[in-house]
Amino acid sequence: MILAAASSDIDFDWIDGVRGEDVLEKVLPPAASMENVKIGNIGSWRAHMNAMAKSVHNSFEIFALSSRSLIQPLTFGKSKYADPTYPSPHGVTASPPDLKFDALPSTIRPLSSPYGDGWDVLWLGHCGMNFPDTEPADTAEKSKNLPKGRVVHLNDETVPEPRYLKMHAEYEDTLEMYPPHSRIVHHAMGSICSLVYAVTQASARRILYNIGIKSFEAPFDLLLRDHCQGSEVRSYHPCLTVQPQLFNHHRPAGKKSSESDISDHGTGYREKPITKFIRWSVRMNLERYLNGKEGYEDQFPDGVELGVLK
Structure with a gap:
């Protein structure tokens, strides 16, 4: 992600992900518990709430x-x-x-x-x-x-x-x-x-209260x-x-089980990487960019049959 951001002239701050196992059950809002919410969802929720809290604490407007x-x-x-x-x-x-x-x-x-x-x-x-x-x-x-x-x-x-x-x-x-x-x-x-x-600053406060x-x-x-x-x-x-969305998951080549800490993506193996719905994907063109080649490669050129996308 650091390479993709640098290649896109995007500057951002990191907010650490959170393991659900590291969240104390007694701090969860009602009616969540370790029994009725997946452990991965608990970690994801905590990380998003940390992002909202950082926005509120630092008075970011957007x-x-x-x-x-x-x-x-x-x-x-x-x-x-x-x-x-x-x-x-x-x-x-x-x-x-x-x-x-x-x-x-x-x-x-x-x-x-x-x-x-x-x-x-x-x-x-x-x-x-x-x-x-x-x-x-x-x-x-x-x-x-x-x-x-x-x-x-x-x-x-x-x-x-x-x-x-x-x-x-x-x-x-x-x-x-x-x-x-x-x-x-x-x-x-x-x-x-x-x-x-x-x-926004106002909506971060509302989300922090309503969901956090x-x-x-x-x-x-x-x-x-x-x-x-x-x-x-x-x-x-x-x-x-x-x-269509402006940003989407990038799915690298390799074990599909690595694609999520929340849901089961199976035990299969992805032969080719893909970023669905994004024609000129930064991640898909990263090697080309780093090697100084001009122009981005179109993942989904018009009139070309690429087969079934998985």
């Missing part, structure tokens, strides 16, 4: 790594926001028209960040998302608290062809309604995997999902995401 048109007030017009379902989506019977990335409306200059004001989480790396929508009925129910607006970036050459965008089964058809090479920004729903996300103190009953990514979209015990907070 921590971790948009389209601000979904949440930033307009500079003119009858409506205050470009998305008429924001900030109150209740009673909406149809999703609003998509906002085109190349023709975004003018919004007021943000005060707190270049990504806009008023967001809690920018969820930029994940394993799958759903679009908030008014149909079908089950989707409408899950997204009843969520604004429905989307920003669509057409002809984004960094997005692979649809055949290489196969996610978990429940997200399989998410992007099929859009032309190839489309990237969509929307409010987060049904999120899994907290690979890369950004928080109030209750801990599921893996961290699912708790962050509930923090964003709301649940029976957690209220809604505005979280923006992008599909």
Whole structure:
């Protein structure tokens, strides 16, 4: 990761991972225990809470790594926001028209960040998302608290062809309604995997309380999902995401059992490394970059059959 960051001109601070075995059971929030939460999930939760605590302690305004048109007030017009379902989506019977990335409306200059004001989480790396929508009925129910607006970036050459965008089964058809090479920004729903996300000082405090103190009953990514979209015990907070994701797991060649300390990835052997959904992956081009070769190699070139990606 240090080599990849240096090769990308990214500067970051390390926050140590935590072994679940090293966390005392008596410090876990209700209703967590060593019996009902996997030991790997406990370590992951503790590490994420340490990151939130560092953000709060050091008064970072934005921590971790948009389209601000979904949440930033307009500079003119009858409506205050470009998305008429924001900030109150209740009673909406149809999703609003998509906002085109190349023709975004003018919004007021943000005060707190270049990504806009008023967001809690920018969820930029994940394993799958759903679009908030008014149909079908089950989707409408899950997204009843969520604004429905989307920003669509057409002809984004960094997005692979649809055949290489196969996610978990429940997200399989998410992007099929859009032309190839489309990237969509929307409010987060049904999120899994907290690979890369950004928080603000205010949202770090809320997450530290809601997930670090109030209750801990599921893996961290699912708790962050509930923090964003709301649940029976957690209220809604505005979280923006992008599909396909901008960051993803890199899977190196070697034993698959090394790919996670939380879930079982099997005992098989991966013959070739891969970073799914990322065309010009830094990690996949690291050797090329370090040897001074120009240009990045495209993992998923258009019109080339690469077979089944595993």
